[in-house]
Amino acid sequence: xxxxxxxxxxxxxxxxxxxxxxxxxxxxxxxxxxxxxxxxxxxxxxxxxxxxxxxxxxxxxxxxxxxxxxxxxxxxxxxxxxxxxxxxxxxxxxxxxxxxxxxxxxxxxxxxxxxxxxxxxxxxxxxxxxxxxxxxxxxxxxxxxxxxxxxxxxxxxxxxxxxxxxxxxxxxxxxxxxxxxxxxxxxxxxxxxxxxxxxxxxxxxxxxxxxxxxxxxxxxxxxxxxxxxxxxxxxxxxxxxxxxxxxxxxxxxxxxxxxxxxxxxxxxxxxxxxxxxxxxxxxxxxxxxxxxxxxxxxxxxxxxxxxxxxxxxxxxxxxxxxxxxxxxxxxxxxxxxxxxxxxxxxxxxxxxxxxxxxxxxxxxxxxxxxxxxxxxxxxxxxxxxxxxxxxxxxxxxxxxxxxxxxxxxxxxxxxxxxxxxxxxxxxxxxxxxxxxxxxxxxxxxxxxxxxxxxxxxxxxxxxxxxxxxxxxxxxxxxxxxxxxxxxxxxxxxxxxxxxxxxxxxxxxxxxxxxxxxxxxxxxxxxxxxxxxxxxxxxxxxxxxxxxxxxxxxxxxxxxxxxxxxxxxxxxxxxxxxxxxxxxxxxxx
Numbered sequence: 001x002x003x004x005x006x007x008x009x010x011x012x013x014x015x016x017x018x019x020x021x022x023x024x025x026x027x028x029x030x031x032x033x034x035x036x037x038x039x040x041x042x043x044x045x046x047x048x049x050x051x052x053x054x055x056x057x058x059x060x061x062x063x064x065x066x067x068x069x070x071x072x073x074x075x076x077x078x079x080x081x082x083x084x085x086x087x088x089x090x091x092x093x094x095x096x097x098x099x100x101x102x103x104x105x106x107x108x109x110x111x112x113x114x115x116x117x118x119x120x121x122x123x124x125x126x127x128x129x130x131x132x133x134x135x136x137x138x139x140x141x142x143x144x145x146x147x148x149x150x151x152x153x154x155x156x157x158x159x160x161x162x163x164x165x166x167x168x169x170x171x172x173x174x175x176x177x178x179x180x181x182x183x184x185x186x187x188x189x190x191x192x193x194x195x196x197x198x199x200x201x202x203x204x205x206x207x208x209x210x211x212x213x214x215x216x217x218x219x220x221x222x223x224x225x226x227x228x229x230x231x232x233x234x235x236x237x238x239x240x241x242x243x244x245x246x247x248x249x250x251x252x253x254x255x256x257x258x259x260x261x262x263x264x265x266x267x268x269x270x271x272x273x274x275x276x277x278x279x280x281x282x283x284x285x286x287x288x289x290x291x292x293x294x295x296x297x298x299x300x301x302x303x304x305x306x307x308x309x310x311x312x313x314x315x316x317x318x319x320x321x322x323x324x325x326x327x328x329x330x331x332x333x334x335x336x337x338x339x340x341x342x343x344x345x346x347x348x349x350x351x352x353x354x355x356x357x358x359x360x361x362x363x364x365x366x367x368x369x370x371x372x373x374x375x376x377x378x379x380x381x382x383x384x385x386x387x388x389x390x391x392x393x394x395x396x397x398x399x400x401x402x403x404x405x406x407x408x409x410x411x412x413x414x415x416x417x418x419x420x421x422x423x424x425x426x427x428x429x430x431x432x433x434x435x436x437x438x439x440x441x442x443x444x445x446x447x448x449x450x451x452x453x454x455x456x457x458x459x460x461x462x463x464x465x466x467x468x469x470x471x472x473x474x475x476x477x478x479x480x481x482x483x484x485x486x487x488x489x490x491x492x493x494x495x496x497x498x499x500x501x502x503x504x505x506x507x508x509x510x511x512x513x514x515x516x517x518x519x520x521x522x523x524x525x526x527x528x529x530x531x532x533x534x535x536x537x538x539x540x541x542x543x544x545x546x547x548x549x550x551x552x553x554x555x556x557x558x559x560x561x562x563x564x565x566x567x568x569x570x571x572x573x574x575x576x577x578x579x580x581x582x583x584x585x586x587x588x
Contacts, residue, residue, distance in 0.1 A: 057205065064167055071158055083127060166302060197232060205222070205224075253273055256582075257304050269445075308407050310437050313548075318389045375434075377430055377435075399464065410439055412433070452561035455552040493515055513551065516549055516576060519546045548572055549572055562582055564579050
């Protein structure tokens with residue numbers, strides 16, 4: 001039986017508990033109604049003013065590597081220094097200290113003060129975005145309040161100007177990219193072509209901020225780590241690249257390409273004048289870039305594929321093979337050269353004023369006799385010449401999937417002239433084409449490919465991105481005996497008193513063959529010939545002849561092909577000497 005007093009106590013407690021619960025529930029419901037119905041506009045406004053502050057974390061950019069795995073382009077750590085004015089006791093004193101310690105320029109200090117006055121005191125002000133560890137250590141020793149450090153990356157180019165147009169460089173992004181001072185993108189060369197692979201993926205830190213942009217105390221930080229970019233391996237050999245660039249730098253402007261004949265690997269590729277992308281992010285970066293843009297020799301231009309040149313006498317290789325394959329000449333047939341050839345009412349001059357006398361094919365290549373090639377060009381016609389030029393790799397693009405702005409050049413015929421010049425093809429056009437002048441234009445890479453194909457009788461195709469896969473090139477189908485006749489003449493060019501005998505090499509029995517070329521960039525008038533043709537030394541630099549050389553080595557088992565073009569060098573000698581220097585490095 002239940003005790004009456006206990007029951008009364010229980011009923012009172014239950015009533016008290018239930019009553020209290022009812023009161024609290026009523027208050028909660030009333031408050032919820034107040035917030036949701038009567039004060040919803042106020043809280044909605046506060047909610048809308050809350051936002052996210054996202055701080056981008058840059059991934060480390062992938063490296064560009066040489067064939068040997070050495071680094072050509074890499075990211076290195078740098079430090080961004082900024083200050084928050086509201087955290088300083090005396091902003092004037094802080095600015096004075098960092099100005100002195102970092103040796104800031106007047107324009108930088110003006111920019112700092114302009115930013116301080118324009119934005120709110122809790123917002124960061126950039127002081128320096130490219131400081132090294134030593135600078136940072138000096139500043140840290142001062143223990144200055146309000147100073148903060150961010151870590152990021154800056155691009156370093158180990159080869160400096162050697163191949164800068166090929167490897168490219170990075171620069172600031174456009175307005176649509178993440179708002180971070182360390183973010184860069186590929187602007188040119190391989191840096192641009194493989195930007196997606198090299199860039200990696202951003203990391204980020206997310207904070208909640210209030211309406212004025214201040215981080216709130218109730219935020220929950222979210223961190224997503226960055227993913228580094230992947231490396232890109234090229235076919236470039238560091239030592240050959242340096243030798244090529246140094247050789248080209250001896251002349252004011254030019255370009256060169258070195259090929260591995262067996263697999264088409266581009267072992268070196270350089271253009272001069274060049275630039276050092278390491279200087280772009282220095283204090284003098286803007287002035288440096290401005291000087292490059294105003295240089296008439298076009299340092300940003302990749303002349304190996306963008307520059308078009310008359311091939312000059314290097315084109316005689318094409319004409320010789322076309323004539324042999326057609327049966328229009330035999331290697332032993334001799335043609336007399338008195339220093340000119342008169343055809344119709346026009347006299348076509350040989351570069352050797354007194355002539356070469358009687359020369360056969362080998363002798364014509366050895367001494368680069370113009371008179372010989374005038375005549376055999378007319379015998380076979382422009383169609384046979386063009387067909388052989390195309391077979392040997394001229395008038396083609398090879399780097400369109402890797403490098404921008406490649407120019408195919410011009411290999412003319414009667415249809416091309418009618419379309420582009422509006423005139424009929426004449427015999428004189430064919431004659432002058434026989435020595436690589438007239439309308440013919442090629443680039444440096446094409447001439448290197450031409451030499452590689454002649455030396456191997458294979459359809460060599462160049463590549464700049466390394467692959468473990470060995471290329472298996474098809475045969476060109478040129479008769480081996482005809483190639484031997486031409487290669488014999490090219491060997492005599494350097495080894496037996498030919499036009500490049502001063503550049504002959506012999507590395508443990510391994511020798512170089514090749515062909516010189518000089519291309520005119522101006523017309524010589526009849527009156528000048530009568531009064532005396534001006535020497536290149538008497539002419540302005542931009543009116544002097546280009547000098548070219550295409551070479552291969554070793555002559556008994558060709559492994560390498562090289563083309564060097566020296567702009568306005570006056571003769572082919574500097575190009576031949578540069579090629580010899582490169583071949584020595586390769587053969588050693």
